[in-house]
Amino acid sequence: MKNFFIIILIVLVAPVNKLVAQKKIENKKLEIEFVTNDKLLWQYKIKPNGANLPILPPSFEVDGKKVICNLKDVSLTSKPTVLRNGVTEYVYQGKIVSQPDLKLSVYFHISPDNAIVRYKYILQGNNKNKLTKSNGTDNIIYSATSFSPFSNVKELQVSNYDERIHSYRFKEQIIEDRFIDNNYSAMGPIVVAVNTDNSFLLAYEHGSHYGKEFLHFNFSNDRSVIISAVKGNYNNNRSIEKGSEYETVWFEIGGIKGNEDALSAEYRNFVLKYLSQNLESREPYIYYNTWGRQERSKEKGKTYLHTMNLTQTLEEIEKAKAMGVDVFVLDAGWFTKTGDWEINTSKNFFPDTLSQVKALLKKYNMKLGLWFNPTLAGVTSRMATKHATNRTSLDGNLQKPYPSWETEASYTMCLARSFYIDFSNELIRLIKEHDVCYFKWDGMWQGDCDAAGHFHGTTENTMQDRRDHDAYLQPIYMAKIVEKVSTLFPKSIFDFDITEQGKSMGLSFLASGKYFAINNGPYFRTYDLGKMPDSIGSNIFTHPGPARGWITRSILNYDRWIPSILFLTHYQPDEPRSSQMLNVASLILGQNGIWGEILKTSPEGTKLFGDVLDKYKQVKYDINVAPPTSYGTPGDLVEIHEKINPINGKGALVIFGINRREVTYITKEKVNPKLWNTEGVSISLDEKGRAVIKATFSETGAKIIYFGVE
Numbered sequence: 001m002k003n004f005f006i007i008i009l010i011v012l013v014a015p016v017n018k019l020v021a022q023k024k025i026e027n028k029k030l031e032i033e034f035v036t037n038d039k040l041l042w043q044y045k046i047k048p049n050g051a052n053l054p055i056l057p058p059s060f061e062v063d064g065k066k067v068i069c070n071l072k073d074v075s076l077t078s079k080p081t082v083l084r085n086g087v088t089e090y091v092y093q094g095k096i097v098s099q100p101d102l103k104l105s106v107y108f109h110i111s112p113d114n115a116i117v118r119y120k121y122i123l124q125g126n127n128k129n130k131l132t133k134s135n136g137t138d139n140i141i142y143s144a145t146s147f148s149p150f151s152n153v154k155e156l157q158v159s160n161y162d163e164r165i166h167s168y169r170f171k172e173q174i175i176e177d178r179f180i181d182n183n184y185s186a187m188g189p190i191v192v193a194v195n196t197d198n199s200f201l202l203a204y205e206h207g208s209h210y211g212k213e214f215l216h217f218n219f220s221n222d223r224s225v226i227i228s229a230v231k232g233n234y235n236n237n238r239s240i241e242k243g244s245e246y247e248t249v250w251f252e253i254g255g256i257k258g259n260e261d262a263l264s265a266e267y268r269n270f271v272l273k274y275l276s277q278n279l280e281s282r283e284p285y286i287y288y289n290t291w292g293r294q295e296r297s298k299e300k301g302k303t304y305l306h307t308m309n310l311t312q313t314l315e316e317i318e319k320a321k322a323m324g325v326d327v328f329v330l331d332a333g334w335f336t337k338t339g340d341w342e343i344n345t346s347k348n349f350f351p352d353t354l355s356q357v358k359a360l361l362k363k364y365n366m367k368l369g370l371w372f373n374p375t376l377a378g379v380t381s382r383m384a385t386k387h388a389t390n391r392t393s394l395d396g397n398l399q400k401p402y403p404s405w406e407t408e409a410s411y412t413m414c415l416a417r418s419f420y421i422d423f424s425n426e427l428i429r430l431i432k433e434h435d436v437c438y439f440k441w442d443g444m445w446q447g448d449c450d451a452a453g454h455f456h457g458t459t460e461n462t463m464q465d466r467r468d469h470d471a472y473l474q475p476i477y478m479a480k481i482v483e484k485v486s487t488l489f490p491k492s493i494f495d496f497d498i499t500e501q502g503k504s505m506g507l508s509f510l511a512s513g514k515y516f517a518i519n520n521g522p523y524f525r526t527y528d529l530g531k532m533p534d535s536i537g538s539n540i541f542t543h544p545g546p547a548r549g550w551i552t553r554s555i556l557n558y559d560r561w562i563p564s565i566l567f568l569t570h571y572q573p574d575e576p577r578s579s580q581m582l583n584v585a586s587l588i589l590g591q592n593g594i595w596g597e598i599l600k601t602s603p604e605g606t607k608l609f610g611d612v613l614d615k616y617k618q619v620k621y622d623i624n625v626a627p628p629t630s631y632g633t634p635g636d637l638v639e640i641h642e643k644i645n646p647i648n649g650k651g652a653l654v655i656f657g658i659n660r661r662e663v664t665y666i667t668k669e670k671v672n673p674k675l676w677n678t679e680g681v682s683i684s685l686d687e688k689g690r691a692v693i694k695a696t697f698s699e700t701g702a703k704i705i706y707f708g709v710e
Helices: 004-013 260-273 291-299 308-321 355-363 382-386 421-436 463-488 549-558 576-592 603-623
Strands: 021-026 030-037 042-046 054-057 059-062 065-067 071-077 086-095 099-110 115-125 140-146 152-162 167-174 189-194 196-202 215-219 224-229 251-257 285-288 326-331 368-373 377-378 403-404 407-412 436-441 493-499 516-519 567-571 590-595 627-629 638-644 651-657 661-670 675-677 681-685 690-697 701-707
Touching: 021 071, 021 099, 030 099, 030 675, 042 251, 054 140, 054 251, 115 260, 140 196, 167 516, 167 549, 189 260, 196 224, 196 260, 196 326, 224 436, 251 260, 260 549, 285 308, 285 567, 308 326, 308 355, 308 603, 326 436, 326 690, 355 368, 377 382, 382 421, 421 436, 421 463, 463 493, 516 549, 549 567, 549 576, 567 576, 576 590, 576 638, 576 651, 576 701, 603 638, 603 651, 603 701, 627 701, 638 661, 651 661, 651 690, 675 681, 690 701
Parallel strands: 285 326, 285 590, 326 368, 368 436, 436 493, 493 516, 516 567, 567 590
Antiparallel strands: 021 030, 030 042, 042 054, 059 065, 059 140, 071 086, 086 099, 099 115, 115 251, 140 224, 152 167, 152 189, 189 196, 196 251, 215 224, 377 407, 403 407, 627 638, 638 651, 651 701, 661 690, 675 701, 681 690
């Protein structure tokens, strides 16, 4: 490993003019070059006249030997392809110099106007070549460079689970020299390097909760950094012949002349516009989900499915439309059994097979969403019978069926098997038959199968290796399902519930869809409060008032790097009006969800949501693209969120405050002078066009100011 780092330093000090380009691809902000230097594979350059970041070739252990993938005869394999999101895909291939029977393909995704590039590798050999693990562990270095020109290095953690909020929280962690000096490793999945002139970013697209990494960054005291495999990336003696090539996850690289704020804005824009081809998941729709009232039904001594019926659903669609909802989601229980995913047509559910629901949604130009657990199949379902060999196994034992939300007991099935294809086909059928647009995925745990004979290993591999590889493959097969469906139906939206630990949380699923980030917050037992009172369900923060917002808004700190629209969180419309203001003001910051007993919302409360969200929809795209500016944190006496598009001054400002409090705030951005605001707010413009806002709180609540609305 030490020699590997020495190579990096030799390359970095070599004169740039010796790195003669073989191939070059570029956009307005960057340039990618393949190079003839035998130590490098390619380099990234900031335009114009910016810094270079040389990238060393990946290395794999093949047939017991380390193979460094220096290439010769590199060429495009086909004409570049423009994808649905406007990104151009370039595919190069070359022979590996030290072992010409091996080929490496290099994929690049480059947007028209963004500095972030996605790349991945595919390794192909002959029918005798195998990926091996001579020392019993994964032996792949995916990417390597050096941060020696950069004084400040930071790890961005996206999958830190926080029990206090019962969800994940974004964390920025400075990697000090004392760690780098001692060969520190970081999970990431993003690292940032900054100096006085330039800022760079490296990332990988996978998913797991923090501390259970499958890839990570290794730093050396010479400030070299590599992205390497940790565990589960492949099985020992894995074939790499044609038809079973080894495909890496996607990686990301980007640089910009400027500071970290400029880089975060660039990356945020990349995630919003260019990371995923499924741009419908980035649309700022308002979502309603039935689970909030289903939980309340259970708390009152009834069943979760007591309210899952045609009459209440039609009434809720009418109410949801009046409140400004765009997507109406039936959560768990709309089906007869998992796996087959047929609508429950019994008289207490949907005897008309959702025909009236679909007609009413179409009338109001609303979309239909449904809940799924992709890994479940009811015991008597056709899917369970067809895929009997695809059931999950742990510690060598087939998993027993378990109850599934008051429907038939279900087996857990392994996605890393042909089961995933038939599940994809079920989703396609539901789109064709019932115009389903939104798919909420829930209850998927990572590393739940160690069976031999699935795609994650054979009897030649240990049980632990099979389980690790199953966990590694889960986000990959989730993406395969989304790709299969969205290729046929590009307007489909996929949403993955990450409200418990053990989920595949990371950048991978954001290339497919979005996250369902917070349910009803932490469980009562989490806070060591003793016996749970009869008047409360399993979650604590379900009552009107400010406390729930302290929990739900805590994940808005993702928004600096990853747009908040990708972290759906549901707010409640319960009276009193002060609580309704807290909830509607919170949701317009990008979390965009409503649930609860909306039929109990008064006409005045319904109108409040409808009016606020009607104005929101005039500037929703501006709020979506606006980098966040915030003052204070949830629970502070004053908490302010500015979401104003710097290009046109349109957007919103939200102030949370307490009773008998006066707040003065001046916006960072110039604002569009067409204003709308809630009561208790006065606004003037300074000489630079910024808004000077004075807000007075007669009770604890929230103030909303829109800029650029009619």
